[in-house]
Every structure is written in structure tokens, then in C-alpha cells.
Amino acid sequence: MIEEKLKHNIKLVKKGDQTAFEDIVAYYQNKVFAICYRMIGDKQEAEDIAQEAFIRAYLNIQSFDENRKFSTWLYRIATNLTIDRIRKKKPDYYLDAEIKGTEGLNLYAQLPAEQALPEEEVESLEMQSYIQNEIMQLPAKYRSIIALRFLDELSLKEISEILEIPVGTVKTRIHRGREALRKRLRHV
Amino acid sequence: MKCNKEMVELMHQYLDGDITRDDEQLLRSHLQSCEACQKHFQELKRTVALVTANLELKPSNDFTRNVMAQLPKEKKRMTAKRWMKLHPMLTAAAIFFILMFSGIFSAWNQDQQLSYPKGQNLIVENDTVIVPKDVVIEDDLEVKNANVKVEGEVKGDVILINGEHLSASAGKIAGEIKEVDQVFNWMWYKLKDLVESVFSLD
Ligand SMILES: [Zn+2]
Numbered sequence: 001m002i003e004e005k006l007k008h009n010i011k012l013v014k015k016g017d018q019t020a021f022e023d024i025v026a027y028y029q030n031k032v033f034a035i036c037y038r039m040i041g042d043k044q045e046a047e048d049i050a051q052e053a054f055i056r057a058y059l060n061i062q063s064f065d066e067n068r069k070f071s072t073w074l075y076r077i078a079t080n081l082t083i084d085r086i087r088k089k090k091p092d093y094y095l096d097a098e099i100k101g102t103e104g105l106n107l108y109a110q111l112p113a114e115q116a117l118p119e120e121e122v123e124s125l126e127m128q129s130y131i132q133n134e135i136m137q138l139p140a141k142y143r144s145i146i147a148l149r150f151l152d153e154l155s156l157k158e159i160s161e162i163l164e165i166p167v168g169t170v171k172t173r174i175h176r177g178r179e180a181l182r183k184r185l186r187h188v
Numbered sequence: 189m190k191c192n193k194e195m196v197e198l199m200h201q202y203l204d205g206d207i208t209r210d211d212e213q214l215l216r217s218h219l220q221s222c223e224a225c226q227k228h229f230q231e232l233k234r235t236v237a238l239v240t241a242n243l244e245l246k247p248s249n250d251f252t253r254n255v256m257a258q259l260p261k262e263k264k265r266m267t268a269k270r271w272m273k274l275h276p277m278l279t280a281a282a283i284f285f286i287l288m289f290s291g292i293f294s295a296w297n298q299d300q301q302l303s304y305p306k307g308q309n310l311i312v313e314n315d316t317v318i319v320p321k322d323v324v325i326e327d328d329l330e331v332k333n334a335n336v337k338v339e340g341e342v343k344g345d346v347i348l349i350n351g352e353h354l355s356a357s358a359g360k361i362a363g364e365i366k367e368v369d370q371v372f373n374w375m376w377y378k379l380k381d382l383v384e385s386v387f388s389l390d
Contacts, residue, residue: 018262033247150239175200182235
């Protein structure tokens with residue numbers, strides 16, 4: 001959707017025109033869904049959360065500052081909802097775990113991949129679920145970074161705004177997350 | 189892979205498009221001479237490629253519909269306004285029927301009294317309102333439930349509701365003569381104003 005049309009639609013939604021919101025949902029649904037899926041690893045749950053993200057966006061549209069980027073605001077809602085959901089599911093699970101510097105990655109290097117890859121060429125769907133499974137082995141805060149960085153190729157600055165963490169932290173997490181995934185996916 | 193800590197950092201900076209020219213040169217020349225780092229770099233690029241390709245990451249087809257269905261009901265005013273703009277003819281018809289069933293008939297029935305503008309020196313004889321010879325009506329003349337005879341002058345239209353125009357040779361009417369003598373005509377006549385006021389709203 002071109003920027004002008006998006007701005008126009010947001011104005012209409014703010015005035016109470018619900019149909020103008022439909023275009024916005026249609027345009028962003030794939031990205032929001034993919035971000036949620038990368039973080040939570042389950043399609044049905046990802047779809048529920050993504051829907052809720054759009055509903056929240058609609059309900060809170062008055063608080064959206066039109067001078068800012070809509071996608072940043074929308075993705076923040078989606079990532080926050082997903083993180084909440086992960087916390088509820090497994091309160092102690094990995095969420096705040098760190099991947100230590102390069103040395104700490106041995107932890108992951110030692111873990112054998114849980115499912116062996118079939119020897120023949122993998123179908124893309126299987127490959128995707130394999131990759132997703134490997135991503136799910138990372139702590140949640142790395143997953144959110146990987147989702148944002150590699151699905152929408154967002155800039156480091158945008159990611160820092162979405163997740164409300166400093167750019168330096170974003171960099172470190174991308175580097176560590178990418179390094180951890182390299183170890184898990186090097187044999188693919 | 190002993191050299192790699194610093195070099196790996198440069199690889200990540202490179203992959204993030206966040207590397208200085210000098211560092212990039214350093215990385216390039218190192219990669220040419222170090223097989224271990226070359227391998228590491230290839231693996232990182234491949235990882236990015238694997239994670240970036242996401243052919244099947246799509247929600248279900250009715251995703252948008254489901255979201256829209258879960259939104260709170262829109263304010264009625266907005267729905268109605270949009271609907272009326274999309275369907276002007278239906279709106280007119282709907283208003284017509286609403287008026288019809290909501291007592292406009294009784295309004296019509298209670299409205300059988302003769303009525304005409306007062307204070308204009310008009311004369312009433314039986315069922316007829318007469319504009320006398322030396323009288324000039326500056327505006328429209330609306331008369332209900334009576335005939336009209338214009339011997340003087342009317343500068344606007346003559347609107348006759350449930351009445352007839354009895355022509356008088358001497359009289360002068362600048363505008364049109366509109367006879368509205370059926371209940372439905374009368375309703376349409378009233379409706380026109382209403383519809384106009386609805387659509388001029390924005
Ligand atoms: Zn090296």
C-alpha cells in the first residue's frame with residue numbers, strides 16, 4: 001500500500017470508518033502473522049495473536065501518532081502480545097535467557113539437532129518447519145529480533161523502536177542470534 | 189578458528205550493512221587468506237538465506253474477514269451515512285416508506301384545514317383564496333385545501349396543495365403553478381426537502 005493511501009485510510013479509521021481498516025489488515029496480515037509465527041512457532045496461535053494485534057490496533061487507533069511509521073506501531077503491538085503469550089505459556093522458559101558471547105554458543109553447538117534432515121532434497125515446507133524448529137530453540141527475545149530482521153528486513157533503528165531497546169542491544173542480539181542459528185543450520 | 193572473534197564481528201556488521209569502509213577492506217582481505225573464516229562467512233550467509241526465504245508463511249484465507257468480524261460494531265451514524273451515500277434511491281424510498289407508515293397519513297388527514305399566508309391582504313370566499321387586483325405577493329404563495337384565484341400579482345410560484353387554480357384574466361403569476369393535490373404528491377413534495385437536507389450533510 002502506498003504511503004499516501006495508508007495515511008488516508010488511517011485518517012478514515014480515526015473518524016470511525018471501519019471499512020477503511022479492512023485494506024490495512026489485508027495489506028499487513030502476512031507480515032504480522034509471520035512475525036508472530038516466528039516467535040511462537042505455532043500457526044494457529046500465531047493467527048490468533050495476529051488477529052488480536054489488529055483488533056488492538058483498531059481499538060487504540062486514536063493513540064497512533066500519524067507522524068510516525070504505522071508498521072513500527074503495529075509490529076510493536078504484535079510482538080508485545082506474542083511475548084505476553086509466551087510468558088503465560090512457560091513463565092520460566094528461556095524468555096530472559098541470554099546467549100553468551102561466542103563461547104557461550106557451545107551450549108547450542110553441543111545440542112544435536114532434534115530431527116535429522118531427510119537425505120533426499122527437502123521439500124520447502126519441511127525445510128521451513130525444520131528451520132522454525134531450530135529458531136524455537138533460541139530464547140524468545142532473540143526470536144523476536146530474528147523475526148523482525150529477516151522477515152521484513154527492517155533496519156536496526158526500526159527494530160530498536162519496535163522492541164523499545166537500544167540499537168546497540170539490537171545489534172548484539174542479531175549477531176548472537178545469527179551465530180546461534182548458523183550452528184544449528186550449518187548442516188542443512 | 190583462532191582469528192575469528194574479531195573477524196566474526198566484522199562479518200555480522202557486514203551482513204547488517206553496518207560496517208565501515210576500512211573494516212570491510214580488512215574483512216575482504218582476511219577472507220581471501222583464511223579458509224576457516226571463509227567457511228564461517230559462507231555459513232552465516234546461508235543461514236540468513238534459509239531464515240529469510242519463507243514461502244509458506246501466510247495466515248488463513250479468511251484472516252481479514254475474521255478480524256473485521258471481531259471489531260466492535262461501528263457507530264450507527266457512520267454506517268447509516270455511508271449506506272445512504274451508496275444507495276441514494278433506496279434511501280429516498282426508505283424514507284418515503286418510513287414516513288408513510290409513521291403517521292404521515294394521519295398528519296395529512298388532520299391537515300384538511302384551509303391555510304394561506306396571513307397578513308397579505310388576501311380575500312377568502314367560500315373555498316377560494318383570492319389575490320385581489322391591487323395586491324402583489326413578493327414571494328411564493330402556498331395555499332392548502334382551497335382554490336386560488338389571482339387577480340393581482342404573484343412574483344414567485346403558486347403552490348396549490350389539494351386545490352385548483354381558477355384563472356382570472358387580469359392576474360399575473362411570474363413563477364410556476366404547482367398543483368399538489370394527491371397525498372403521495374404531497375409527500376414527495378415534502379420529501380424532496382428532506383432528501384436534499386440529508387445529502388447536503390457531510
Ligand atoms: Zn580467519
